[in-house]
Amino acid sequence: MALLDWLDERTGIRSATRLMLEEDVPGGARLRYVFGSVLVFLFMQQVVLGILLAFYYSPSATDAWASTAYLNDQVTYGWFLRGLHHHGSSAMVVVVVLHLLQVVFAGAYRKPREVNWWTGLLMGAIVLAFALTGYLLPWDQKGYWATQVATGIMGSVPGGEPMQQFVQGGSEYGNLTLTRFFALHVFVLPIALAGLLGVHLLLFRKHGVTPPDLPEPELRRKTQPFWPNQLFLDVLAMAVCAAVLVGLTVQTHGAELFAPADPASNFVARPEWYFLFLFQLLKYFQGPLQIVATVLLPGAAAAYLFALPFVDRSKSRAVRSRWSVLSGVGLLMAGVTALTAVAIVEDGGNESFQHGVEQAHAEAARARELAREGVAPVGGVAVFDNDPEQKTRNLFKEQCATCHTLEGKGSEEAPTLDGFTSREWLAALVRSPRDRRFYGATKHNTMEPLTAEQASDEELAAVVEYLVSLSGASAAASVDAATVARGKELWDKKLECSSCHELEAGKEGAGPTLAGRGSPAWIARIIRDSSQKDLYGDTAEMPKFADKLSTEQIEALAQFVASRKAP
Amino acid sequence: MSSGSGGEPDAGRRGVLKLGIGALGLGLAAVPVVPAVGYLLFPTGSKGGEGAFLPAGKRSAFAGSVPVRVELHADKVDAWNKTPDVKLGSCWVLERDGALQAFSTVCPHLGCAVDYDPEAQKFKCPCHRSAFALDGAVEAGPSPRPLDALEVQEENGLVAIKLVRYRQGVAQKEPV
Ligand code: HEM
Ligand code: FES
Numbered sequence: 102m103a104l105l106d107w108l109d110e111r112t113g114i115r116s117a118t119r120l121m122l123e124e125d126v127p128g129g130a131r132l133r134y135v136f137g138s139v140l141v142f143l144f145m146q147q148v149v150l151g152i153l154l155a156f157y158y159s160p161s162a163t164d165a166w167a168s169t170a171y172l173n174d175q176v177t178y179g180w181f182l183r184g185l186h187h188h189g190s191s192a193m194v195v196v197v198v199l200h201l202l203q204v205v206f207a208g209a210y211r212k213p214r215e216v217n218w219w220t221g222l223l224m225g226a227i228v229l230a231f232a233l234t235g236y237l238l239p240w241d242q243k244g245y246w247a248t249q250v251a252t253g254i255m256g257s258v259p260g261g262e263p264m265q266q267f268v269q270g271g272s273e274y275g276n277l278t279l280t281r282f283f284a285l286h287v288f289v290l291p292i293a294l295a296g297l298l299g300v301h302l303l304l305f306r307k308h309g310v311t312p313p314d315l316p317e318p319e320l321r322r323k324t325q326p327f328w329p330n331q332l333f334l335d336v337l338a339m340a341v342c343a344a345v346l347v348g349l350t351v352q353t354h355g356a357e358l359f360a361p362a363d364p365a366s367n368f369v370a371r372p373e374w375y376f377l378f379l380f381q382l383l384k385y386f387q388g389p390l391q392i393v394a395t396v397l398l399p400g401a402a403a404a405y406l407f408a409l410p411f412v413d414r415s416k417s418r419a420v421r422s423r424w425s426v427l428s429g430v431g432l433l434m435a436g437v438t439a440l441t442a443v444a445i446v447e448d449g450g451n452e453s454f455q456h457g458v459e460q461a462h463a464e465a466a467r468a469r470e471l472a473r474e475g476v477a478p479v480g481g482v483a484v485f486d487n488d489p490e491q492k493t494r495n496l497f498k499e500q501c502a503t504c505h506t507l508e509g510k511g512s513e514e515a516p517t518l519d520g521f522t523s524r525e526w527l528a529a530l531v532r533s534p535r536d537r538r539f540y541g542a543t544k545h546n547t548m549e550p551l552t553a554e555q556a557s558d559e560e561l562a563a564v565v566e567y568l569v570s571l572s573g574a575s576a577a578a579s580v581d582a583a584t585v586a587r588g589k590e591l592w593d594k595k596l597e598c599s600s601c602h603e604l605e606a607g608k609e610g611a612g613p614t615l616a617g618r619g620s621p622a623w624i625a626r627i628i629r630d631s632s633q634k635d636l637y638g639d640t641a642e643m644p645k646f647a648d649k650l651s652t653e654q655i656e657a658l659a660q661f662v663a664s665r666k667a668p
Numbered sequence: 669m670s671s672g673s674g675g676e677p678d679a680g681r682r683g684v685l686k687l688g689i690g691a692l693g694l695g696l697a698a699v700p701v702v703p704a705v706g707y708l709l710f711p712t713g714s715k716g717g718e719g720a721f722l723p724a725g726k727r728s729a730f731a732g733s734v735p736v737r738v739e740l741h742a743d744k745v746d747a748w749n750k751t752p753d754v755k756l757g758s759c760w761v762l763e764r765d766g767a768l769q770a771f772s773t774v775c776p777h778l779g780c781a782v783d784y785d786p787e788a789q790k791f792k793c794p795c796h797r798s799a800f801a802l803d804g805a806v807e808a809g810p811s812p813r814p815l816d817a818l819e820v821q822e823e824n825g826l827v828a829i830k831l832v833r834y835r836q837g838v839a840q841k842e843p844v
Contacts, residue, residue, distance in 0.1 A: 153708070159748075164748070167749065168747070168748045171747055176711045176712060177711055178703035178704075179707060179711075182704065185700065329689055332685075332689055333685040333688055333689050336688070336689045336693060337692065339696055340695060475745040475746075475750025477751070477752070
């Protein structure tokens with residue numbers, strides 16, 4: 102207390118607090134007055150949570166997704182704080198609407214509170230702008246594509262292009278889009294909201310609350326002090342709101358995070374639920390009429406709300422005398438609700454959309470799992486490079502594609518590896534070994550083609566089956582025993598392949614031994630050093646990778662090439 | 669002003685309301701604040717792992733007693749980024765009595781990079797003039813302890829060095 106006295110003497114803190122708290126609520130404390138206070142609470146909570154998120158989030162196109170995934174999946178309670186911020190924005194939208202409806206119901210927009218009403222509407226718009234700008238920040242598929250639609254709309258209205266370019270920081274999405282959205286979301290909008298809130302609250306204090314439409318003496322008789330009577334209800338409502346938010350956050354395990362933004366993909370973009378009505382409206386107005394849904398109708402609704410204090414010409418604020426205004430606002434809300442419901446129902450019955458959502462969830466889960474290892478500095482979709490198969494593909498592209506083709510890409514200096522040593526590949530090779538698909542561009546192009554006179558297609562198929570049976574234990578399990586037997590007979594008795602090719606492992610011939618040919622182990626030997634005597638010997642041209650790549654890398658490449666057999 | 673002429677809200681009832689406001693208010697503040705403690709102070713379960721042995725080159729590169737400066741590279745995970753093959757630090761390596769000896773280049777005083785002066789045959793720190801003998805002992809200046817020796821491993825003619833950072837400014841050699 103002595104400390105408080107000391108402080109009060111120097112700051113007047115007691116009288117300031119009294120000034121803030123001591124106010125009469127004519128007609129008594131009421132639950133329907135709580136919405137404004139709940140909004141103040143939610144805004145403050147969003148600010149605290151936003152600052153906490155900024156301790157880990159990094160606003161650049163290369164870092165945004167990876168830092169969000171890190172924050173969400175690795176930092177202690179990161180998922181909870183991010184989830185609370187995410188659901189908190191939904192709560193703000195809901196409570197803004199409830200607040201507005203209570204103000205309309207009470208007739209609080211009427212003279213002399215017009216300016217309070219307008220600052221309120223502006224704050225409502227700012228809440229929506231928060232939601233829009235925040236949605237993009239994780240730079241995931243959902244935010245990226247949904248925001249594309251929003252800025253696309255901006256650019257499609259007459260004269261809107263410069264504005265689109267301004268918020269995007271150029272003609273397309275990139276680092277500048279993210280830094281701009283970030284600056285708007287964490288600096289411009291909070292400062293604007295705080296400023297408007299100050300005006301809003303001062304005006305509220307100036308005019309006082311709009312009491313129920315009761316006779317003056319009754320209002321006076323029922324008057325209660327703001328502190329503690331109304332404030333208790335306010336704080337109780339905040340606590341209910343916070344409990345719902347915490348429950349929702351725990352139940353959903355925080356906010357979703359989709360796979361990193363990929364401009365080359367097609368994603369089933371949907372806006373956040375409170376923008377679905379605009380999304381749905383857009384479906385009814387196409388082509389030149391689009392502007393009706395994007396500007397004219399929303400603009401008309403906003404203008405109606407702004408003009409409400411003048412539209413309402415009734416003498417009293419009694420509900421009976423204001424039916425036209427009340428039904429106007431009611432109709433507006435009903436329209437928004439109906440459009441939202443239709444949008445949800447349509448998506449629910451849209452199979453390709455549901456399928457897309459499922460795929461998006463699967464991709465998100467994979468990306469986030471891979472992100473736990475850390476994402477390469479190029480960021481975003483590079484997270485998929487952590488996938489072992491993708492690593493091997495990248496290795497192939499660097500080391501092998503300079504000579505070998507795979508999936509139609511690469512050079513033809515060496516045999517194509519698409520379908521490598523599949524039955525089809527082997528049969529085609531035996532018929533025309535000097536084709537560029539096989540050994541045509543290499544030094545070991547000395548093998549003679551096997552013509553149809555020497556062996557029919559059916560005989561060739563039997564020999565190929567025999568070769569497959571030699572290529573290792575796993576391949577041997579899939580062969581047809583009778584065909585293999587016939588192939589072996591042809592090999593032994595009729596064909597002349599064995600004059601160059603040995604069938605014994607390690608045995609040297611004019612051509613490579615066919616024992617184990619095409620198995621991962623055999624391919625790994627080729628990658629290490631294809632000039633071994635039982636392989637390609639002196640005609641080998643492929644670089645030896647034994648020293649360049651690690652054992653694991655060579656084995657992964659061998660597995661990868663061996664698995665190209667499957668179509 | 670706020671007399672509450674209704675009669676019903678007596679002082680006792682108001683006291684309860686005030687208590688309620690205080691309790692609920694604390695609860696509201698706790699919702700973001702409690703998780704924020706873990707979030708800010710203990711962000712991830714494990715704290716910076718053990719230093720690893722990093723390849724430093726061929727044994728033959730370090731013949732002779734003149735220290736050679738080696739840069740050590742490894743893949744580095746920095747929060748959400750994983751960068752392949754980044755320079756993590758460097759060390760001085762020299763041969764003493766046939767065995768390899770490595771010293772961190774981080775000055776134990778306040779962390780400047782220690783240099784080698786071939787004329788004086790001493791390690792010298794450019795910042796506050798600490799000087800160290802070839803065995804790492806302090807010969808001059810404010811350094812509170814000798815140069816930090818790093819573990820060396822030799823295998824098949826290849827050298828690997830375990831890169832560890834130690835606390836600066838204290839007499840004890842403690843890893844950070
Ligand atoms: C972030 C958004 C907003 C915040 C933080 C906020 C906050 C507040 C607070 C604390 C009050 C006093 C308590 C009350 O009567 O409920 C208030 C009153 C008021 N607000 Fe808001 N408000 C917001 C948005 C709006 C919106 C969207 C509108 C309407 C379009 C609006 C219109 C009003 C009016 C007319 C009053 C006076 C109420 C009366 O006289 O009974 N506010 N606001
Ligand atoms: S940092 Fe080396 S002497 Fe001060």
